Amino acid sequence: MRILMFGWEFPPHITGGLGTACFGLTKGLSKHGVEMMFVVPKAYGDEDQRAVRILNASDISFDLEDSEYKEFWANIKYMEVGSNIIPYVDPVEFSKVFEDNKKTGEKYTSNVFSKRYEFSGAYGVNLMEEVARYALIGSGIAAKEKHDIIHAHDWLTYPAGIAAKKASGKPLVVHMHATEFDRTGGDVNQVVYDMEREGMEAADRVITVSNLTRKVVIEKYGIDPGKVVTVHNAVDQAVSKEIIEIKRKMKEKVVTFLGRITYQKGPEYFIEAAYKILQKDNNVRFVMAGSGDMLNKMIERVAHLKIADKFHFTGFLKGDDVTNMFALSDVFVMPSVSEPFGIVPLEAMRSNVPVVISKQSGVAEVLKHAFKVDFWDVDAMADSIYGLCHYDGLSNMFKEYGKIEVENLKWENSAKEVKKVYESVL
Amino acid sequence: MRSICFYFQVHQPYRLRNYRFFDIAEKHDYFDDYNNSFIMRKVAKKSYLPMNNILLDLIKEYGSAFKVSFSISGSAIDQFEEYAPEVLESFKKLADTGNVEFMAETYSHSLAALISKEEFQRQVEMHTHKIQQHFGKKPTTFRNTELIYSDRIGEMVADMGYKLMLSEGAKHVLGWRSPNYMYASAVRPELKLLLKNFLLSDDIAFRFSQQSWEGWPLTAEKFVDWLNKSNESEETINLFMDYETFGEHQWAETGIFDFMKSLPKRVFSHSDFGFATPSELAKKLQAVSPISVPNEISWADEERDLTAWLGNDLQDEAFEKLYNLYEKVKECDDPQIWKDWLYLQTSDHFYYMCTKWFSDGDVHKYFNPYGTPYDAFVNYMNVLSDFIIRVNENTKFGKEGYEGVKQSASDLYDKTSEAVKDTVKRANKKVKDAAVKSKEIKFEDIKDMSNAAVKKLLKEIDVEEMTAALKGAEKEVMEKIIPNLNKNAKKKYEELQSELKKINKKEINKYRKRVEDKIAEIFGK
Missing domain, CATH: 3.20.110.20 (7-stranded beta/alpha barrel)
Incomplete structure (x- = not known):
């Protein structure tokens, strides 16, 4: 079985959960003998004008050298399409980045505390143009490369999926990692919504990452429930050997939020819960790791509440810094307002960190050893955090059983479910 | 000019x-x-x-x-x-x-x-x-x-x-x-x-x-x-x-x-x-x-x-958290802390946090x-957080570290054991006093004795003497003794009542003393 897969990003250039999920899923599929061609958009810079670039394992700097990784590369063909598509940016933000880029004539990079977007002036003026360009090249690849099924991840790649289906006539599977409702909290961008709906309507199967998302897809997009299948995400197990014990000099308990600082992730509820705890207990530090359009507002809020000596911002973290952050943490909190799945709590649990997650997250469907609170219920959130900071019996239990729970959430198992979906449309 | x-x-x-x-x-x-x-x-x-x-x-x-x-x-x-x-x-x-x-x-x-x-x-x-x-x-x-x-x-x-x-x-x-x-x-x-x-x-x-x-x-x-x-x-x-x-x-x-x-x-x-x-x-x-x-x-x-x-x-929070430390910094003796304290106060740090930039x-x-300004604030607060930790560690309790805690614990132990010795001493004295006191048995103490003890006592004392001792005694003492007299003794007691009219206080006290001695002899150890 050979899959033509369209994604956004691929390690080591990961800025969010989607890249992590795609990587895990493709690794899992390769274990089940599925072959893949993985296509991602990538800004090359002005010096490289090729439309498509095929990369070998050796072209990618990557620190995993185990046998699993080698096996994975045997089953995958990885292609980059010259493009400006920037992950997790909406059309409005894209045009702003583009304008800034034009004005300064410099490669766009945000400040030191934010993640750096790579942006090259060589491509399209707006995001939709880029998406269309990506689709065009996608259909070219579909016409040339042999495959049995097309699999597209999230809306930016749906036009590419649809175009590929038209070119090769093979069945299309679209994967909903998030909906426009999750990203915007209801203030939906009609263009994006339409693209999501068209993708799902054109698809033979729709995979949702949780029942929560499945419900949204059926109710808000009117998709035929018969073709919508939930396959929960999993967490990469290979990294567990990397868990490091950091000798921590900080005496306080450390409570961490790690994610994009956007409306969807509910950062403000984390701050309010932190404030409640710090009124009673000065022996805790809070960390907000990540970057996003609400970062400055959050910094102002923390300053206003006068808790900035106990509430820290790290900016965008990746790679080892994420591992270090977990190693320093006693509690991980994901207060998302709307989270289709949410892999980060699983990564935290894998690193022996107990978690508090919002009930409005897909991952809440698969976890038992986690506190689940409504995102808006900062009192309950504060209670849970306080409990995990102070009652060792509780946190030890969460660590022990949580780890077992996470170890059973293997990408291999999720991939098996995805393979079943493939088989159902062949 | x-x-x-x-x-x-x-x-x-x-x-x-x-x-x-x-x-x-x-x-x-x-x-x-x-x-x-x-x-x-x-x-x-x-x-x-x-x-x-x-x-x-x-x-x-x-x-x-x-x-x-x-x-x-x-x-x-x-x-x-x-x-x-x-x-x-x-x-x-x-x-x-x-x-x-x-x-x-x-x-x-x-x-x-x-x-x-x-x-x-x-x-x-x-x-x-x-x-x-x-x-x-x-x-x-x-x-x-x-x-x-x-x-x-x-x-x-x-x-x-x-x-x-x-x-x-x-x-x-x-x-x-x-x-x-x-x-x-x-x-x-x-x-x-x-x-x-x-x-x-x-x-x-x-x-x-x-x-x-x-x-x-x-x-x-x-x-x-x-x-x-x-x-x-x-x-x-x-x-x-x-x-x-x-x-x-x-x-x-x-x-x-x-x-x-x-x-x-x-x-x-x-x-x-x-x-x-x-x-x-x-x-x-x-x-x-x-x-x-x-x-x-x-x-x-x-x-x-x-x-x-x-x-x-941003500025107010950073400024306030910095100067909240002042009283503690004064207690520090680490010259590097004093140096950092100076340089962290430099007004430029707060200037960088200014948000009215555009004019x-x-x-x-x-x-x-x-x-x-947000970057400036976050960076400054990270530094200040570390500085706060150092200041807290350098002030008296923190500075002495493990050795200090050990010393305090040892001092506390010494103090406690002194206190314990003192308490034990005082308790012993109390017990001793009580014991001494218990030897000085008063005739009136009979009212607190058990019936068995009273019976035992009555066996050891002549009924005449007891009758004399009971003359004019407290009601509770009477009620303790009379029911415990056996039949013969009770009869004797009744008979003796008329004879006792003449007896004087001194004699009564003499008999009472005998009873007291007897009690001490039987029960006092």
């Missing part, structure tokens, strides 16, 4: 490095040595050294007719020592001419005057000491960070013995009055005030190279014409500005150096102005009027208030290491 009073501010902060959350409690080096040294060397080359040479040449040429004054912050001097000792040497040469006055300020160019009199005074003393050490003379004129002044600050400065202080000729304070006279503090009239003529000062400092400005290009001729236009009764034109104006804010290419080189000549040839230092003016001029400044003024931005450093949530952006961006 009217005077021109030049005062140049020389200051460089110790800028913080990019200090991350992961560094907290791990790394305690806060300052960006590379960048600080780079900036210091760059400014030295472009501004301090060439301008010092020009001033030195002018003094050589005109002798005591040409004078200027400086305020050099302690953190700038520290950085001269560290990165550009030749600048310090060149300032010393200026000091040696005797035509240059060096003023007092807070050591780290801080905002301490706004929050702690004690810390403010300490820093001023440190600074005057440093100035005296390098330039040989103890400063007699005071100027506060960014010319910040209020009645309250004037009072503190007067308390320290200063007779003259510099500040801003802020419009909202002066109103219709001209800054070109000597003023005095309204609350402490002995403190004279020299106020900046911000129009003429800023013509040089800010507008010099502005081609859109109607005064451009500014020449010595033009500037002296403007000076001559001032009212003849006015006493002094106070030209206060950053020293970096020369060569750094205004590059050499703008002609700023040539302007300064030619200015004195033109002043002497075409006006009745001369040059004077602030302390000379303090001696020469009487205050024309007191001025009252209830709210702080400064020389910054259009507002001439504190909003460049304080007022938004005064250019000035605020000057050597600003941060992209946004």
Whole structure:
């Protein structure tokens, strides 16, 4: 079985959960003998004008050298399409980045505390143009490369999926990692919504990452429930050997939020819960790791509440810094307002960190050893955090059983479910 | 003769490095040595050294007719020592001419005057000491960070013995009055005030190279014409500005150096102005009027208030958390903590957190290491969080660490065991006393005895004796004994009652004593 897969990003250039999920899923599929061609958009810079670039394992700097990784590369063909598509940016933000880029004539990079977007002036003026360009090249690849099924991840790649289906006539599977409702909290961008709906309507199967998302897809997009299948995400197990014990000099308990600082992730509820705890207990530090359009507002809020000596911002973290952050943490909190799945709590649990997650997250469907609170219920959130900071019996239990729970959430198992979906449309 | 009073501010902060959350409690080096040294060397080359040479040449040429004054912050001097000792040497040469006055300020160019009199005074003393050490003379004129002044600050400065202080000729304070006279503090009239003529000062400092400005290009001729236009009764034109104006804010290419080189000549040839230092003016001029400044003024931005450093949530939080530490820092004996404490107070850190940038952006961006005020705040708070940990560890309990805790525990143990011994001793004594007391058995104690004990007692005592002892006894004692008498004894007791009428108290007591002895004999051990 050979899959033509369209994604956004691929390690080591990961800025969010989607890249992590795609990587895990493709690794899992390769274990089940599925072959893949993985296509991602990538800004090359002005010096490289090729439309498509095929990369070998050796072209990618990557620190995993185990046998699993080698096996994975045997089953995958990885292609980059010259493009400006920037992950997790909406059309409005894209045009702003583009304008800034034009004005300064410099490669766009945000400040030191934010993640750096790579942006090259060589491509399209707006995001939709880029998406269309990506689709065009996608259909070219579909016409040339042999495959049995097309699999597209999230809306930016749906036009590419649809175009590929038209070119090769093979069945299309679209994967909903998030909906426009999750990203915007209801203030939906009609263009994006339409693209999501068209993708799902054109698809033979729709995979949702949780029942929560499945419900949204059926109710808000009117998709035929018969073709919508939930396959929960999993967490990469290979990294567990990397868990490091950091000798921590900080005496306080450390409570961490790690994610994009956007409306969807509910950062403000984390701050309010932190404030409640710090009124009673000065022996805790809070960390907000990540970057996003609400970062400055959050910094102002923390300053206003006068808790900035106990509430820290790290900016965008990746790679080892994420591992270090977990190693320093006693509690991980994901207060998302709307989270289709949410892999980060699983990564935290894998690193022996107990978690508090919002009930409005897909991952809440698969976890038992986690506190689940409504995102808006900062009192309950504060209670849970306080409990995990102070009652060792509780946190030890969460660590022990949580780890077992996470170890059973293997990408291999999720991939098996995805393979079943493939088989159902062949 | 009217005077021109030049005062140049020389200051460089110790800028913080990019200090991350992961560094907290791990790394305690806060300052960006590379960048600080780079900036210091760059400014030295472009501004301090060439301008010092020009001033030195002018003094050589005109002798005591040409004078200027400086305020050099302690953190700038520290950085001269560290990165550009030749600048310090060149300032010393200026000091040696005797035509240059060096003023007092807070050591780290801080905002301490706004929050702690004690810390403010300490820093001023440190600074005057440093100035005296390098330039040989103890400063007699005071100027506060960014010319910040209020009645309250004037009072503190007067308390320290200063007779003259510099500040801003802020419009909202002066109103219709001209800054070109000597003023005095309204609350402490002995403190004279020299106020900046911000129009003429800023013509040089800010507008010099502005081609859109109607005064451009500014020449010595033009500037002296403007000076001559001032009212003849006015006493002094106070030209206060950053020293970096020369060569750094205004590059050499703008002609700023040539302007300064030619200015004195033109002043002497075409006006009745001369040059004077602030302390000379303090001696020469009487205050024309007191001025009252209830709210702080400064020389910054259009507002001439504190909003460049304080007022938004970021600045207030950082400022408050920093100075909350003061009482604890005082307890510390680690010299590095004291040094960091000084440099963390530097006003520039708060300036970088200013969010009203858009009107005064250019000035605020000057050597600003941060992209946004938020970055500045986050970085500062990370550093401050580590500093708080260090301060807490250095104060008494923390400092003694493990050994201290062990010692306290051992002291506590000793104290406790003393207390335990004491308690045991006292308890033993109580028990003993009770035992002694229990030997002195009273006849009345019978009422507390068990019936079995009473029966046992009655077996040992003649009924006659007991009957006599019971004569006139308490009711409870009677009720204890009579029911416990056996039949014969009861009969005997009844019979004896009539005989007992004659018995006297003494005899009764004798019998009672016997009973008591008997009880002691049977039960007392």
